[in-house]
Amino acid sequence: MKKWVLLLAVAGIAILPLSMQAQVNSYFPEIWKDNPQLHTTPSTDAPYTIVDYRMVRDFNVSPRDKAQATSHYKTLYKNIKVNTQRAADSLTRLVMSMEPSEALRGLRIRVIHPGGTVTSLNEQVRMIEMDRERKAIVANNLVLEAGCEIEYELSLKVQYDYAGTDYLQSGIPCNQLSFVLIAPKTLDFMVKPGAGLPALQDSIAGNNHYYQLSMQNMPALPNSDLYFYLPQLKRIDFGLKQAIEGKDTVRMTWQKFGEDSYIPFVAVSKAEYKQLEKELQKWPFLKQRIPVPQMIYLVEQFIKSNYRLVEPSETGETVDIISIIRNKQAEKAGFTRLMNAVYYMLNIPTQILFTTSRDSLLMDSQLVYRQLPTNVLLYFPGLQQALAPTETNTRFPCYPSLWTGIPALRCRDTLVAGESKVLTDFIQTPAPPYTLSNITTEATLRSVTDPTWDVKQSFGGYPASNLKTAFGGTGSTPEGRLQVYNAILPFEPGIRKPTEVKAENEVFNNRTLDKPVLLSSTLLTTSSVENKNNSIVIHVGPLLGGNIPVDIPLPPGDLPVQITFPYYQERRVIIPLPAGYKVANKEDFSAEINDKGADPALGFKMRCEQDGNQLRIFVLEWYKKTDFSGSSKAVFGQLLERIHTLQQQDLVLVKE
Numbered sequence: 048m049k050k051w052v053l054l055l056a057v058a059g060i061a062i063l064p065l066s067m068q069a070q071v072n073s074y075f076p077e078i079w080k081d082n083p084q085l086h087t088t089p090s091t092d093a094p095y096t097i098v099d100y101r102m103v104r105d106f107n108v109s110p111r112d113k114a115q116a117t118s119h120y121k122t123l124y125k126n127i128k129v130n131t132q133r134a135a136d137s138l139t140r141l142v143m144s145m146e147p148s149e150a151l152r153g154l155r156i157r158v159i160h161p162g163g164t165v166t167s168l169n170e171q172v173r174m175i176e177m178d179r180e181r182k183a184i185v186a187n188n189l190v191l192e193a194g195c196e197i198e199y200e201l202s203l204k205v206q207y208d209y210a211g212t213d214y215l216q217s218g219i220p221c222n223q224l225s226f227v228l229i230a231p232k233t234l235d236f237m238v239k240p241g242a243g244l245p246a247l248q249d250s251i252a253g254n255n256h257y258y259q260l261s262m263q264n265m266p267a268l269p270n271s272d273l274y275f276y277l278p279q280l281k282r283i284d285f286g287l288k289q290a291i292e293g294k295d296t297v298r299m300t301w302q303k304f305g306e307d308s309y310i311p312f313v314a315v316s317k318a319e320y321k322q323l324e325k326e327l328q329k330w331p332f333l334k335q336r337i338p339v340p341q342m343i344y345l346v347e348q349f350i351k352s353n354y355r356l357v358e359p360s361e362t363g364e365t366v367d368i369i370s371i372i373r374n375k376q377a378e379k380a381g382f383t384r385l386m387n388a389v390y391y392m393l394n395i396p397t398q399i400l401f402t403t404s405r406d407s408l409l410m411d412s413q414l415v416y417r418q419l420p421t422n423v424l425l426y427f428p429g430l431q432q433a434l435a436p437t438e439t440n441t442r443f444p445c446y447p448s449l450w451t452g453i454p455a456l457r458c459r460d461t462l463v464a465g466e467s468k469v470l471t472d473f474i475q476t477p478a479p480p481y482t483l484s485n486i487t488t489e490a491t492l493r494s495v496t497d498p499t500w501d502v503k504q505s506f507g508g509y510p511a512s513n514l515k516t517a518f519g520g521t522g523s524t525p526e527g528r529l530q531v532y533n534a535i536l537p538f539e540p541g542i543r544k545p546t547e548v549k550a551e552n553e554v555f556n557n558r559t560l561d562k563p564v565l566l567s568s569t570l571l572t573t574s575s576v577e578n579k580n581n582s583i584v585i586h587v588g589p590l591l592g593g594n595i596p597v598d599i600p601l602p603p604g605d606l607p608v609q610i611t612f613p614y615y616q617e618r619r620v621i622i623p624l625p626a627g628y629k630v631a632n633k634e635d636f637s638a639e640i641n642d643k644g645a646d647p648a649l650g651f652k653m654r655c656e657q658d659g660n661q662l663r664i665f666v667l668e669w670y671k672k673t674d675f676s677g678s679s680k681a682v683f684g685q686l687l688e689r690i691h692t693l694q695q696q697d698l699v700l701v702k703e
Contacts, residue, residue, distance in 0.1 A: 074103045074227075075124050075200065083159050085196055086128065088222060093267065094134030097221035098126040098196065102213050104285070106230040107255070112204060120152060121203045127219075128196050135191035141199075147180040148418075149203045156186055156199035168199075209234075209299070210286035210416035212408060215244070216268050217280070225261040226283050232256060233292070237414050238285045258285070274602045274609045275406040286414040299415040301456055305471035309399055309458035311366070311380070312423075315388050319368040323388055326372050332557070339395060340430060344443045344559045346389050351439050352555070356382055379437040383423055386436045390425070400424040400433060402455035402476055404447070405609070405673070410454040412473040422450050424476065426457065431477050440516040444479045445509055445560055448612035451478040452673055481613035481671045483561060484508030490537060490590050491621040495583050495700070498576040499546075500590075502537060504566040509612045511564045518553040536568055538589050544571040583628065583700040590620050591636075591653075591666050592694035597687045607676040608683045615669035622662045624700065630655070631699040636664050638689055642682045648672050649679060651686045653693070664698070 078099070086098045101124040108117050123143075129135045145151070156168045168186045175183050184201070191197075205211075215224055230236055231254055238247055238258040248259040260283065270276055289298045315323075327333055332345050355376040371377040371385050390397045401420035403410055410420055424433040424446060435446035455476045460467050487505040492498070506514050514535070521527035532548055533540045551565040552558055577584040602608060624630075633655050641650030651668045668686065675683045 074105075074122050075101060078124065078126075079155070079198075079200060083165065083198070085159055085161065085163075085194070086126070086222075088128055091130060091220065093220055094129075094131055094137075095219050096128045096130060097217070097219050098128050098223065100125050100215075100221050100224040102224075102226045104211075104213070104228045106209075106228075106234055116206045117204045118207055118209050119205050121149065121205050123201045123203075124199070126196055126198045129191050129193060132193040135193055135195070138191055139187075139189050141186040141189060141197060143184040143186075143199070143201055144177070145182045145184065145203065146205075148206045148208050150206070151184065152202040152204050154184065154199065154201050156197070158189070158191065159196045159198060161192065161194040208418060210414065210418070211284075212416075213283050213285075215262075215281045215283065216265055218267050218270065220267045221265040223261075223263050224265055226259065228258040228285055230256045230258075234290050235288045236285055237288050238283060239411070239414060241282045241284070244281055244283070269603070271602050271606075272599055274606055277407055278405070278409065279606055284408075284411065284414055284416070286416050288415075299417075301412065301415055301473075302469075302471050304415065304417050304420075305401075305456055305458040306469045308401060309460075309469050309471075312383050312387060312399055313391075313460065315368065315384075315391070319388070320392075322369045322372055323385075323392060327389065327392060333393070339427075340432075340444070341559055342393065343390070343395060343427060343430075343434070345557060346393070347386065347434055347436075347443050348555060348557060350382070350386055350389070351442075354382070354385070356437060356439055379423075383425070383436040387425055396428060398426040398428055398457055398459040400426045400455040400457055400474070400476060402450055402453060404449045405451075405453055406449050410456065410473070412454065420456060422447070424450065424455070426477070428459075432479065433477055441512055442555060442560055444477075444483070445512045448509055451476050451612065478613065478673075479508060481615060481669065484510055484612055484614035485563070486510050486614065486616040487619075488537065488590070488617070489619045489621070492576070492585070492623065494623055495576055495578065495585070495625050498572050498574075500537070500570045500572060500575070502566075502568045502570060504535065504568075505563040506535075506566075507563040508560055509614065511560050514564045515553060515555050518550070519555060522553070532566075532568075535566065536570065537594075538570060538572055538575070539594060542572055542574055542589075545569065546571055581702055582631070583625070585622060585698040585700070587620055587622075587664065587698045588694045588696045591618050591664060591696070592690045594694075597691045597694070599687065601680060601684045601687075605676070607674045608680050609674050610670055611673070613671050613673060615667070618666040620664045622664075622698065624657070624660050624662055626660075627702055628700040629703045630657070630662060631701040632697075635696060636698070640682060640685050640689060642679045646671075649675065649682060649686065651689060662698075666693075 088096055088098060103122040104119055105122070106119040108119060129138065154172065156172065158166045158168060160166065171188055172184060172186050175185055177183055213226055215226065228236060228238055232251070236258065240247060240260055245260060245262055250257045265281065268276070268280055287299050289296055330349060332349070337345065353375060354371070357376050357378055359378045366381045366384055368385055368388060371381050377385060387397055400423070402422050402424065403419055404422060408419060423436065425436055426433045432444040433446060434443040435441050435450070438447055441447060453476055454473050456471055457474045458469055458471050461470055485505070485507045488502065490500045490502045492500055514531070517531045518528070522531040532545070536543065536545065536548070545568055547569040549567045552562060553564050575586045636653055636655035638651065638653040641647035649670045653664070653666045655662065655664045
């Protein structure tokens with residue numbers, strides 16, 4: 048039975064005793080009553096309903112907590128109604144995740160039963176360790192029933208952070224929600240509600256500035272394979288603009304972030320320069336005259352193949368280039384310094400981009416959120432392309448595809464009156480042309496009496512990068528190699544019987560990503576051809592439409608369709624026509640769908656042609672962007688429907 052998972056599913060590495068106060072300094076005294084009453088809610092099909100959700104960010108911090116780097120207090124109140132017995136049986140624990148910068152200040156949690164009794168859950172609460180230095184508070188062994196309500200109030204201390212995001216939406220519908228940010232007059236914030244949210248109420252009372260938002264009936268956001276979930280959630284972003292300390296005013300700017308972050312990556316000492324100069328004399332490909340794009344690729348390939356990326360040690364990160372060369376290993380900062388220094392010495396200009404990811408939050412040039420940009424790119428302004436120095440599974444010009452086409456802070460240096468200055472601005476991270484990421488398949492049937500297919504497949508760009516990663520990892524063993532083959536060969540594994548499979552250029556090497564991964568195979572598929580009395584039926588759908596399920600509903604409303612990277616795909620099927628036979632349903636293999644315009648952003652073409660005694664079916668589909676909305680989204684839906692039909696389509700030959 049599929050379990051309903053509330054808030055977060057997590058496997059704890061360690062369970063720690065939780066020291067907490069039973070009561071907290073409540074911002075909501077009117078809610079937490081000694082004798083609470085169940086809420087009356089409209090009937091719904093949802094297993095759970097959030098009856099009330101409230102968030103407070105309070106930057107009035109006690110002197111003691113301020114001395115311990117606490118920036119503010121974060122308080123969450125939530126009341127969750129369990130609507131069905133199935134939902135009650137499925138929910139055996141409640142998880143409240145915490146960020147690394149957060150520490151528990153207080154918690155109270157209870158269940159209000161339909162009969163009116165109240166059960167405290169404080170004794171059933173534990174803290175668990177998670178990955179990436181995060182923790183979670185877990186209420187275990189819940190015994191619930193339909194109609195009950197889980198109510199909790201969680202108070203946290205937040206260190207250092209003066210910017211952040213609060214999500215107002217989730218996969219559970221919410222009846223009533225509110226957000227309040229409280230700041231002393233000495234702190235000036237920018238608070239930005241996302242699209243579709245009401246305007247903020249901005250007011251001053253006493254020595255505090257209040258930013259407030261409240262609304263009713265926030266719908267649930269369904270999950271989908273066709274868009275990135277987190278960025279689509281309704282949310283509020285906030286960030287400190289300036290702080291007044293006595294007579295001094297400190298302004299938060301991306302320029303300051305750029306200066307702090309950029310200089311350590313690019314500053315190279317004379318001793319480091321000399322040692323690196325000696326080291327580069329040993330790299331054989333540097334003695335050749337090579338075009339700049341190929342040289343960029345070879346440098347990245349050499350470093351990622353000969354230097355090991357390691358986690359920071361207890362003594363901190365090793366960023367010294369001399370030590371990195373000696374030990375042939377470095378942490379992320381050292382890896383970036385080394386690679387950037389090599390390009391500098393080769394007179395290949397670089398700049399540094401700081402960015403996020405398309406499946407998370409995007410940077411905002413107006414709102415400074417220093418913790419947000421965790422991804423670093425080396426950008427080559429002459430080529431307007433980039434690489435990810437610490438992502439060992441990518442190569443130029445491909446870097447993690449979810450980092451492409453999004454805002455990034457660009458940093459570079461220049462001389463002003465003989466003095467070096469850091470310049471910053473915001474640009475979109477570049478993406479390789481969609482034509483680089485190509486997939487082609489050519490399948491030839493030997494004869495209608497010998498259902499054996501000779502197949503040639505080719506993968507370039509991002510598909511090639513993904514395959515090289517797979518072959519270099521799990522595909523390095525015979526069993527793992529078979530798994531990779533099973534994932535990319537045509538037809539379902541139970542239908543085909545490979546008699547021969549050969550791969551070429553399947554791991555990262557000195558061949559750039561415009562040189563494709565090649566796969567040649569011979570597949571026996573006895574069920575792909577059916578000889579009947581007066582006809583021959585050939586199941587070509589899996590060859591032309593692929594095996595990936597495409598019967599997926601489009602995202603609702605104005606939500607866009609989002610794909611991982613732009614690409615195009617060609618499929619060619621060649622079938623020998625036996626003497627005395629013709630195609631009965633040639634029109635089934637003719638189609639054209641595209642986003643109307645001079646340069647369609649996506650499209651699908653299919654045609655069927657006879658050349659002598661051979662029948663050739665050709666299918667082309669392309670996606671020049673990653674996001675499709677409006678009319679392009681509708682065309683994407685038509686394209687999915689046509690491919691789904693094609694996957695089940697048969698070619699019928701009949702006697703003339």
